[in-house]
């Protein structure tokens with residue numbers, strides 16, 4: 223290996239999940255007209271990639287499957303220091319679940335960057351929080367994967383990478399050494415992202431550093447992508463029904479309210 | 495219709511429910527045991543057995559545990575190559591077993607390790623997976639697993655299905671379902687499997703060290719307390735959290751927060767209550783400055799008594815309360831502190 227090629231798949235997340243509409247037939251999110259932002263935790267992944275590049279050299283690429291207006295947030299990642307961006311966009315990809323999304327992303331990486339060294343991804347997205355994607359991309363590419371990385375130190379000479387990761391629920395910091403290529407996700411409370419340079423972002427726009435990839439170039443079977451290539455369906459949606467509760471509401475002087483509350487809680491036997 | 499690149503699935507070949515039973519340092523994760531209870535319930539509707547899947551080395555001492563908690567059998571692999579947990583090796587092992595036995599459903603506890611493992615298994619089987627389900631059911635006719643989780647657009651639940659593929663996979667956070675009783679008189683079958691197709695490790699485990707998140711409150715974990723005072727974004731900073739922590743102490747309870755509060759770093763993430771945090775069922779939940787988003791409500795809905803203080807009379811949280819006070823959290827919390835201190839003196 224003479225140079226690191228680091229690919230960072232990023233998601234165009236929905237900033238405000240309560241202010242969106244669902245398609246009445248597919249129950250999928252209607253993306254038209256919804257503003258896009260980069261999934262916040264993906265910026266930590268970009269940061270780790272850039273830190274590796276700062277220390278060991280190489281090239282960092284962001285890649286995203288998004289509607290055509292996704293170009294802008296990929297340009298923002300170039301503003302952080304990324305070298306180039308790839309926007310995968312095609313109507314046949316619409317309605318993809320995580321399997322179909324990971325399929326398009328994995329195949330794009332394999333096609334454009336077959337000699338990639340590392341794929342680095344955010345821990346999860348803030349709008350759907352499945353954390354599926356890194357493992358699914360690994361599954362398509364048949365390479366190892368490790369979640370929740372806080373640090374990674376590649377060794378270009380022997381082609382290995384030392385990865386530290388943090389398991390939050392166990393309070394455990396683990397260390398691994400893997401042969402590259404490998405996929406890792408980045409622990410969301412590590413690698414706080416650097417600022418976006420507006421000059422670099424404009425430069426990205428002017429020089430066309432974000433390239434668009436459609437299924438014409440990718441050539442995936444239309445039955446294996448988008449809604450058709452998604453094993454899961456949203457069978458139905460319904461309003462969440464609150465459990466029956468007493469719903470006694472006090473309005474008025476806060477001191478009186480506190481007294482009223484305490485009396486009731488004592489009556490309920492939950493405060494002694 | 496189905497992608498021709500995937501293996502053909504004949505749904506009738508797939509029977510039985512699996513629970514992947516996670517263990518670490520000789521201890522089985524509670525979330526896995528809870529899923530055995532749920533799996534039993536689903537299995538009785540489908541007329542099938544529940545099998546626990548265990549991977550590792552020197553498993554002997556643990557093997558009967560899933561049976562004591564209700565599993566009909568344990569399918570396990572005792573293998574040197576599994577002495578250390580490498581995600582892709584463990585995932586490939588589950589895939590190999592699933593290809594052999596063809597279960598219709600596989601459930602994973604959504605621990606950090608479980609969330610890492612499950613999507614690789616699902617994807618390699620070219621099947622679907624739903625993360626962090628808040629409810630699970632089965633349709634006895636189609637044998638589809640009904641996977642329920644909140645979705646976009648306010649207080650809306652999505653029912654997700656995998657109608658054309660098998661197995662169907664889902665993950666569930668610990669404590670969403672109760673732990674079934676342990677009964678050492680229960681009997682079940684132990685089935686040892688040898689794994690053949692494991693991939694190359696391509697990596698090595700170097701070691702680990704424990705670090706605990708800073709937690710200034712000194713109070714018990716949120717799942718371990720009968721009274722939980724929960725701070726929402728409306729408490730507006732660490733000062734507000736401090737006030738509610740004092741209240742929690744006086745009540746002999748503990749302090750928790752919404753995701754907005756833990757994301758802001760006002761409380762450690764171990765104190766986040768909700769669909770993507772901890773699930774609690776205390777005798778008393780008191781939320782202050784909490785709006786009542788569905789993702790939060792799913793972590794506290796089963797509390798015995800729910801109390802909320804919110805300055806907005808239209809806040810959704812008031813749909814979920816037994817007792818609500820419309821007002822400023824600070825004034826109410828201070829008044830409560832005063833009253834409680836007086837009571838203590840008496």
Ligand SMILES: Cc1cc2nc3c(=O)[nH]c(=O)nc-3n(C[C@H](O)[C@H](O)[C@H](O)COP(=O)(O)OP(=O)(O)OC[C@H]3O[C@@H](n4cnc5c(N)ncnc54)[C@H](O)[C@@H]3O)c2cc1C
Nearest residue numbers: 726727728752753768769770771783785787789790805823
């Ligand atoms: C996929 C996904 C998973 C999520 N998982 C979780 C989860 O596990 N847990 C979770 O909590 N959230 C989760 N969320 C976030 C959730 O949707 C809400 O954004 C969050 O719960 C809101 O937190 P909050 O109530 O503290 O803040 P807000 O919604 O901002 O509400 C603040 C409330 O404080 C009130 N207020 C303001 N000032 C005062 C005052 N002086 N006195 C009294 N009241 C006041 C306001 O009226 C308002 O109702 C998730 C979101 C997504 C998309």
